[in-house]
Amino acid sequence: DTAVSQTPKYLVTQMGNDKSIKCEQNLGHDTMYWYKQDSKKFLKIMFSYNNKELIINETVPNRFSPKSPDKAHLNLHINSLELGDSAVYFCASSGRDRASYEQYFGPGTRLTVT
């Protein structure tokens, strides 16, 4: 039983295309996140959703738009892809009480823009 799943695992696309990455968690968590791991392996937060409401939006280009149809899903849509968007994107989730603030990560989606 996968706790946090992402699809696809690999995504290769050309500049200018629009693509989406899907994330689902079956942990009953209220908060979901998208992180980006760049070519230097540095992980940084992009977005966070708590119960379908956006609560963090770091300085991410507006070509990136998170969408949460329900609290178990947080999808990431990217418009007009650029070479610099190539990275690994991780979805994560956490619960509401202190112990549950522990974050659980998905396997990642490796995006390559050519």
Add this chain to the structure above:
Amino acid sequence: KQEVTQIPAALSVPEGENLVLNCSFTDSAIYNLQWFRQDPGKGLTSLLLIQSSQREQTSGRLNASLDKSSGRSTLYIAASQPGDSATYLCAYNQAGTALIFGKGTTLSVSS
């Protein structure tokens, strides 16, 4: 500025050694601190979580400590094995917020 520093950036040891990975952070309002393991091309596996009211957590051969006053955490790995080879990431958050990550320590354990 919220920042996490991990030292060393890379470490190579022979099998069987005990080792310590260091993590320092600048934020005094830390709520939870997590240590993760990342294998090449893989996702993140949570190893240990220490709440700000705790001083350490243990899981098997791993022990993580937290000293909020000095802004430091250490991950102690006992009797290292080749299977421990991976990148170890330290991260903290405030209540219900996103994690702030360090750049990791890449560990290589030779047999």
